[in-house]
Amino acid sequence: MSDASRLSLESEAKSTSSRLRLLVLSNGHGEDIIAVRILEQLQQQANPPEIFALPLVGEGRAYQQLKIPVIGSVRAMPSGGFIYMDNRQLVRDVRGGLVQLTWSQIQSVRRWVKSQKQLGNQSAILAVGDIVPLLFATFSGAKYAFVGTAKSEYYVRDEVGVLTRKTKGARWENFSGSIYHPWERWLMSRRHCLAVFPRDSLTTKILKQWPIPACDLGNPMMDALEPTFPTKQFYSADFQQQEMARPLIVTLLPGSRPPEAYTNWEIMMVAVSALMASFRERDSLSHASGTLLFLGAIAAGLDINTCCRTLKIQGWRPHSESPIPFNDPHALIFKQKNAYLMLTQQAYNDCLHLGDIAITMAGTATEQFVGLGKPAIAIPGRGPQYTPAFAEAQSRLLGSSLILVDQPIQVAQVVQSLFSNPDSLQMIAENGIQRMGKPGAARRIARCLLEKWG
Numbered sequence: 001m002s003d004a005s006r007l008s009l010e011s012e013a014k015s016t017s018s019r020l021r022l023l024v025l026s027n028g029h030g031e032d033i034i035a036v037r038i039l040e041q042l043q044q045q046a047n048p049p050e051i052f053a054l055p056l057v058g059e060g061r062a063y064q065q066l067k068i069p070v071i072g073s074v075r076a077m078p079s080g081g082f083i084y085m086d087n088r089q090l091v092r093d094v095r096g097g098l099v100q101l102t103w104s105q106i107q108s109v110r111r112w113v114k115s116q117k118q119l120g121n122q123s124a125i126l127a128v129g130d131i132v133p134l135l136f137a138t139f140s141g142a143k144y145a146f147v148g149t150a151k152s153e154y155y156v157r158d159e160v161g162v163l164t165r166k167t168k169g170a171r172w173e174n175f176s177g178s179i180y181h182p183w184e185r186w187l188m189s190r191r192h193c194l195a196v197f198p199r200d201s202l203t204t205k206i207l208k209q210w211p212i213p214a215c216d217l218g219n220p221m222m223d224a225l226e227p228t229f230p231t232k233q234f235y236s237a238d239f240q241q242q243e244m245a246r247p248l249i250v251t252l253l254p255g256s257r258p259p260e261a262y263t264n265w266e267i268m269m270v271a272v273s274a275l276m277a278s279f280r281e282r283d284s285l286s287h288a289s290g291t292l293l294f295l296g297a298i299a300a301g302l303d304i305n306t307c308c309r310t311l312k313i314q315g316w317r318p319h320s321e322s323p324i325p326f327n328d329p330h331a332l333i334f335k336q337k338n339a340y341l342m343l344t345q346q347a348y349n350d351c352l353h354l355g356d357i358a359i360t361m362a363g364t365a366t367e368q369f370v371g372l373g374k375p376a377i378a379i380p381g382r383g384p385q386y387t388p389a390f391a392e393a394q395s396r397l398l399g400s401s402l403i404l405v406d407q408p409i410q411v412a413q414v415v416q417s418l419f420s421n422p423d424s425l426q427m428i429a430e431n432g433i434q435r436m437g438k439p440g441a442a443r444r445i446a447r448c449l450l451e452k453w454g
Contacts, residue, residue: 072108
């Protein structure tokens, strides 16, 4: 072998050995998606880390799309990760092997960290979610960073001060001066914790009262939501005239978890019928033509035919033409009197951007819609996810942008009130963007991580 070839191989080996090995821990489907957005940005940086993953809840299918190897056991639990909302779900998960799975995962993390040390590799852990992956990271012995997706100071306060609440147990949420309890702050202030990424500016501000390396870089939940059309050019030349002529567009977000989402869809159809009746009774809304368009954003994992059956029972009939340009050739179109309803499983982002308002019984989708500066009306359901307790907590998180109603027929009255008050809509727009942040957080976090671990 020539000297030049030997030097080239030695240089390549040195470069490979100095490459950071990163283990990502996340505990939920939504957390997996947020983690993957950050990882996609990491992979686009110069000298990206070699990435491994361990989804602590579910099977981690989001990681499979990036072909990221999983280092330990994974299993879908009966609760789907919603044990914190219902003790009965926790009991089901324990019976389903939760304790054994957790112990196996702890051992997997320890083995991975030990093997990287033995190989002389630089390693680190990125924990995404709540205290569970944060605990795993803290006691792994490796350097780590934490993306806090589950908690926000908005649950207990706003920019003015602490919220007044009479709910049982509410006082304990903020007993130590933060939504993050002392033991969680202890985990975030350890020497090996190099960075903490809270989900909003207010939470970052509060955490900085302690020796926690909190960085205000935004919420990755608002990334990758670009529509398929240029928003400012969607309507032609005379924008105001087009606004007066176009339908009022209502986005429907029933959630993604079966069978709960099908029950949610039936409840939401009651709200749709009430809104249609209310819309016919008055001349028109302030900015609409007298036509209603409902956009049903149906998750890919749901059976769209089940949703169609509910529509047909309530008098909707298939229609051939879309009332607006829509970038999904497979969308199903229905018509009833003065209203159109379209179902899509491929144009989620467009549904968010086109909607003037949302009727929702969803978690992440609601936050993303609100983050675009739009109002949403929530109807609490039977769960296991979108329960009255979950909806009430989400209304604190999102403030004035999310309006709760007790019954679906109340949606029509809320819509009338909203669109007769432009000042309120402007405040809602500003509030949503402030609470959810601007796009680009995943890229900013990725760059920060490489700087911290460099």
